[in-house]
């Protein structure tokens with residue numbers, strides 16, 4: 001079951017002046033921001049250049065009002081359907097490799113979504129994250145420029161993926177979450193919206209560029225990864241993640257095959273076949289529930305070939321080339 005009830009703003013607490021002010025701002029934004037066609041619900045709202053739905057817009061205001069970043073925080077950032085679930089599992093198991101044995105691991109009984117909280121899923125009153133031990137791990141689909149400036153003290157792992165595969169993955173995923181009050185979203189409609197940039201957390205290209213620019217400004221603060229490189233050389237990425245999170249793989253661990261253990265534990269084959277990921281829902285905040293199995297579909301590079309015509313491929317590749325031109329970002333050529 002997937003539900004996505006619409007946010008009605010009725011949860012404002014009378015006694016919290018700051019929260020009430022924030023709710024007023026949310027209401028005002030919903031009335032005034034430019035609207036575009038939603039994938040899950042009828043509308044998305046263009047907020048500072050990026051498309052958010054009601055719930056994510058509210059979460060963004062909550063993060064700006066209440067989230068207190070720590071310089072030791074590591075934030076996994078991604079455009080949705082770029083490999084977030086995989087990275088959540090990899091980052092969590094790499095960082096906590098002394099805490100769990102690989103034969104009886106937390107991930108055997110808990111979904112990857114439960115390992116790292118999404119900033120988009122925060123609600124009021126906000127969870128007390130000060131009780132989390134450092135380095136705290138968070139995840140977000142917000143573009144870098146939509147996050148509070150004070151988060152520049154945090155470290156970011158950004159994972160991106162060929163937009164053609166992101167589109168196909170997202171269309172499958174969102175089709176199941178789409179409001180039952182709306183007609184199904186055809187692949188052609190989704191393609192058109194995606195190319196126009198009208199897509200939750202999008203435009204895709206500006207999202208990637210927001211983190212790429214931050215990476216150029218502070219390369220030591222952002223680890224920029226690609227889903228495709230993770231598929232081809234997972235061991236290289238796991239070592240990079242371990243270094244980046246301040247817990248490099250030791251010689252002893254190398255000898256004991258720890259990198260291979262992490263990769264096997266977090267592989268698509270292993271995670272998608274665990275009972276815990278086949279049944280039930282992951283809850284995100286108060287309003288969103290997603291079937292756990294929805295986070296695992298094919299886990300391949302190039303599935304877009306089964307959905308996009310030559311003309312569609314050329315259109316997306318052309319947009320990517322034009323948007324990334326001069327940025328130093330390598331296009332996705334597969």
Ligand code: A3P
Nearest residue numbers: 081082083084085086169267268296297298299
């Ligand atoms: P497909 O729909 O192309 O199969 P996200 O986690 O950001 O929502 O991305 C979901 C995509 O990552 C889906 O892609 C999903 O199948 C794939 N995925 C999930 N877990 C994975 C894993 N362990 N290894 C590789 N791909 C994985």
